[in-house]
Amino acid sequence: MNIEARRFTIDDGSRTTGSCRLCNMPIRRTMVDLGMSPLCESFRRPEERDGMEPFFPLHALVCEHCLLVQLKEYVTPDHIFTEYAYFSSYSTSWVAHAKAYCHGIAQRLGLDANSLVVELASNDGYLLQHFLPMGIPVLGVEPAANVAAVAKGKGIPTLVEFFGVALAERMVAEGQAADLIAGNNVLAQVPDLNDFVGGIRILLKPEGVCTLEFPHLERLIAENQFDTIYHEHFSYFSFHTILRMAEKHRLKVIDVEELRTHGGSLRVHLARIESTRPIAPSVPALQAREEAAGVRDMRTYDAFAAKVKRTKRRLLSVLIGAKDEGLKICGYGAPGKGNTLLNYCGIGTDFLDFTVDRNPYKHGLFTPGMHIPIHPVEAIDEAKPDYVLILPWNLKDEIVQQMRHIGDWGGKFIVPIPEATIIDPKEMPT
Ligand SMILES: [Zn+2]
Structure with a gap:
């Protein structure tokens, strides 16, 4: 461009x-x-x-x-x-x-x-x-x-x-x-x-x-x-x-x-x-x-901004806690909304080693602003991360089902929205 x-x-x-x-x-x-x-x-x-x-x-x-x-x-x-x-x-x-x-x-x-x-x-x-x-x-x-x-x-x-x-x-x-x-x-x-x-x-x-x-x-x-x-x-x-x-x-x-x-x-x-x-x-x-x-009521709109800032702090504390324990985190997905989240929260390669996407058009590219490398989905199986941050959270049910085998090596999912939540695939019904 x-x-x-x-x-x-x-x-x-x-x-x-x-x-x-x-x-x-x-x-x-x-x-x-x-x-x-x-x-x-x-x-x-x-x-x-x-x-x-x-x-x-x-x-x-x-x-x-x-x-x-x-x-x-x-x-x-x-x-x-x-x-x-x-x-x-x-x-x-x-x-x-x-x-x-x-x-x-x-x-x-x-x-x-x-x-x-x-x-x-x-x-x-x-x-x-x-x-x-x-x-x-x-x-x-x-x-x-x-x-x-x-x-x-x-x-x-x-x-x-x-x-x-x-x-x-x-x-x-x-x-x-x-x-x-x-x-x-x-x-x-x-x-x-x-x-x-x-x-x-x-x-x-x-x-x-x-x-x-x-x-x-x-x-x-x-x-x-x-x-x-x-x-x-x-x-x-x-x-x-x-x-x-x-x-x-x-x-x-x-x-x-x-x-x-x-x-x-x-x-x-x-x-x-x-x-x-x-x-x-x-x-x-x-x-x-x-x-x-x-x-x-304009107060409905005013209350939103404070909630957004709180969510940022909560997500960062989960990620900081994981890194302090020496754990490995990667992303899943490279949707547009992921980039708002990553840039607003300041989540770069200091937190996420890489992200993956099913769209081959994005492989080999880097996310805007934060420059997180985008790999094919199989990269997760090779890296065996402790946490997978799901960026397209609207598809989280589909992604958790597709990727539930990360539980085999003890991996868990982090869903960032509405509040940072951890999902352990081992605790899910089969
Ligand atoms: Zn108007």
């Missing part, structure tokens, strides 16, 4: 002024300041380790008007996303989740050979591939050329572009209006939220449905998932904010499901406001629960 080519936001020095990405009102209130951090997907090649590395403020603000939690945009998305290192298909449980969704929604909406399913940020085709055996036509939109190429190789037509009003208008003009639009874990990564949601409204057929999945801010706060805050995620949504966003773009939320993915996500079902689709009881129910949990 060319550092000079990046556009930096000119800051007036106060750091906490600007306008809200959704409602344009001035935004001043800090939710949590995680200090300076590199872009969490900017893994370093060996030859880059001696070079300078750009760090940006990782400072989450909350809009007091629409309650959108957001980061300022320091780097243009085309630099973040044109060569993306995240391949969805490397997570077994995520692919299974996608498959279950495809079968469920196809049945619910009665999709058939005359329908069109469009996925926004279709990645390597991990989701759309499941519609192909059902004979349902699909179209992916994916701005990262390298992952889009993998999808095309699977026979999934893919537009290598950013989605917004302009692309939606062109697609509709070309007869590509959608019966179903799927957007999983893309909303947070959209810099121009209003252009993106405006595009959804245009691309939907009159009775079409759009489902969006995104981590629920309520879970982020309740379970202390501060490491899901990183530069590539510009926005963090409560259901309250989603309802406001839908209304602003003449859409309505017709249903909402709570999912366990990514530490607790929402799947909202949107339709055009004038469509005949009724609103399910789940919508007012979740709205009421969020109200009761203090979604509108």
Whole structure:
């Protein structure tokens, strides 16, 4: 990546002024300041380790008007996303989740050979591939050329572009209006939220449905998932904010499901406001629960920062204790969120000898900022560490099952979030 080519936001020095990405009102209130951090997907090649590395403020603000939690945009998305290192298909449980969704929604909406399913940020085709055996036509939109190429190789037509009003208008003009639009874990990564949601409204057929999945801010706060805050995620949504966003773009939320993915996500079902689709009881129910949990109360957001600092101290004391005993620790996984955790807590190779990842694209690279080497998963069997720190804690059940043999040499897992916890595979039921 060319550092000079990046556009930096000119800051007036106060750091906490600007306008809200959704409602344009001035935004001043800090939710949590995680200090300076590199872009969490900017893994370093060996030859880059001696070079300078750009760090940006990782400072989450909350809009007091629409309650959108957001980061300022320091780097243009085309630099973040044109060569993306995240391949969805490397997570077994995520692919299974996608498959279950495809079968469920196809049945619910009665999709058939005359329908069109469009996925926004279709990645390597991990989701759309499941519609192909059902004979349902699909179209992916994916701005990262390298992952889009993998999808095309699977026979999934893919537009290598950013989605917004302009692309939606062109697609509709070309007869590509959608019966179903799927957007999983893309909303947070959209810099121009209003252009993106405006595009959804245009691309939907009159009775079409759009489902969006995104981590629920309520879970982020309740379970202390501060490491899901990183530069590539510009926005963090409560259901309250989603309802406001839908209304602003003449859409309505017709249903909402709570999912366990990514530490607790929402799947909202949107339709055009004038469509005949009724609103399910789940919508007012979740709205009421969020109200009761203090979604509108700024003290809810203020309390979060103190909890984050406590979690950092707790994790570091576990790691320091282990190193004082002369134990060997390595990481599992090199997800984006891992890099927020490692950089914020200052966990480098003084604690972790290396980390491993199932994605071969990351092997031989180093984590941004902390420069922890990334090896294939088998490196754990060779090194036989005493502790394995699970960085993608949202997949901890899957990882603990896959790696439970570390118990053979007395190895244990450390799960960092919501509070540092040690799991001994020998004490688990078989
Ligand atoms: Zn706002």
